[in-house]
Amino acid sequence: MNPLQVAVGVVKSADGKILISLRDQSSHQGGLWEFPGGKIEQQETAEQALIRELKEELNLNVKAATPLITVKHQYTDLLVQLNVFLVEDFSGEVESCEGQAFLWVEPDALRQYAFPKVNQPIITAARLPDRYAILEDTDEPLLRINLQKILDRGVKLIQARLKTLPPEAVKKFVEQAYPLCKQKGALLLINSAVKSPDDLEADGIHLTSRDLMFLDKRPGHRRWVAASCHTLQELRHAQKIGVDFIVLGPVLPTQTHPGAEVLGWKRFAELVSRINLPVYALGGMSESSVIAARSAGGQGISAIRAFIESE
Numbered sequence: 001m002n003p004l005q006v007a008v009g010v011v012k013s014a015d016g017k018i019l020i021s022l023r024d025q026s027s028h029q030g031g032l033w034e035f036p037g038g039k040i041e042q043q044e045t046a047e048q049a050l051i052r053e054l055k056e057e058l059n060l061n062v063k064a065a066t067p068l069i070t071v072k073h074q075y076t077d078l079l080v081q082l083n084v085f086l087v088e089d090f091s092g093e094v095e096s097c098e099g100q101a102f103l104w105v106e107p108d109a110l111r112q113y114a115f116p117k118v119n120q121p122i123i124t125a126a127r128l129p130d131r132y133a134i135l136e137d138t139d140e141p142l143l144r145i146n147l148q149k150i151l152d153r154g155v156k157l158i159q160a161r162l163k164t165l166p167p168e169a170v171k172k173f174v175e176q177a178y179p180l181c182k183q184k185g186a187l188l189l190i191n192s193a194v195k196s197p198d199d200l201e202a203d204g205i206h207l208t209s210r211d212l213m214f215l216d217k218r219p220g221h222r223r224w225v226a227a228s229c230h231t232l233q234e235l236r237h238a239q240k241i242g243v244d245f246i247v248l249g250p251v252l253p254t255q256t257h258p259g260a261e262v263l264g265w266k267r268f269a270e271l272v273s274r275i276n277l278p279v280y281a282l283g284g285m286s287e288s289s290v291i292a293a294r295s296a297g298g299q300g301i302s303a304i305r306a307f308i309e310s311e
């Protein structure tokens with residue numbers, strides 16, 4: 001059966017708050033909060049439906065929208081596909097055209113509201129940025145310089161992939177890096193290949209694909225859990241154990257792995273469409289690849305060099 005196609009907007013104000021509204025008690029999933037939107041009519045594109053619905057429901061004029069995530073869900077009574085857009089460019093004051101309650105909420109506070117179950121990955125996508133920097137092993141002074149470059153560039157999500165640095169050096173570095181990241185409002189995740197990642201204070205863990213496949217449940221006491229994947233099997237396992245987001249690649253050829261087999265954007269898009277999770281594209285990315293990644297259904301890009309090389 002073809003899913004019911006729905007266009008949904010994560011509407012973000014200039015001060016970073018997100019618009020949610022309360023579903024009418026009598027409607028499907030009634031009494032729960034939602035991101036505004038509605039069914040895509042015949043002859044309409046998802047974007048056209050989004051523009052029409054946000055005008056009809058909230059009197060908002062959408063000026064630009066970019067794809068954020070697509071999720072599919074089988075309710076007992078209904079199969080839906082939510083085509084979610086990020087809307088940062090709009091005009092007009094929100095009005096409750098259908099008498100529904102609405103609220104502007106900080107992204108990190110979205111989890112406190114009751115949404116339909118399928119909305120969970122949308123909430124995660126709304127909280128995450130479009131760039132995920134990887135901080136690679138190198139000598140310590142250079143590591144600090146690279147971290148500073150990443151932070152100066154405004155990247156808000158960073159993975160410390162310090163696989164070969166001795167544990168004491170890793171500990172010393174993370175103890176300095178974590179407060180710096182906090183100060184800049186950036187999240188710091190520690191790669192699971194780091195020796196004793198549990199001893200390090202950070203925002204979460206980034207699982208290697210190998211470590212991911214050894215787990216049968218999400219590691220506890222972690223605010224954020226991410227994972228590296230290369231195959232559909234790994235993606236499905238990540239979704240099953242409740243990982244928050246994925247890095248998938250290599251998408252394009254890289255200098256570090258010349259001749260390695262790559263997915264390409266088409267296969268990347270196909271794989272992303274099979275799961276309901278935010279996915280970053282890795283491999284051969286530059287800052288300008290964000291647009292391609294988002295068009296392919298991804299959350300954005302992950303890279304090592306793109307964020308430390310001069311623009």
Ligand SMILES: Nc1nc2c([nH]c(=O)n2[C@@H]2O[C@H](COP(=O)(O)OP(=O)(O)OP(=O)(O)O)[C@@H](O)[C@H]2O)c(=O)[nH]1
Pocket residue numbers: 006007008027028029033034035036037038039053078080082116118119
């Ligand atoms: N708009 C919206 N719909 C959602 C969300 N999550 C979710 O499961 N849905 C489901 O998507 C379907 C369509 O959404 P809708 O009820 O907004 O459609 P609509 O505005 O065209 O409604 P109408 O038929 O009353 O005019 C519903 O079955 C609803 O339960 C969400 O965050 N926003």
Ligand SMILES: [Mg+2]
Pocket residue numbers: 036037038039053057
């Ligand atoms: Mg609606």
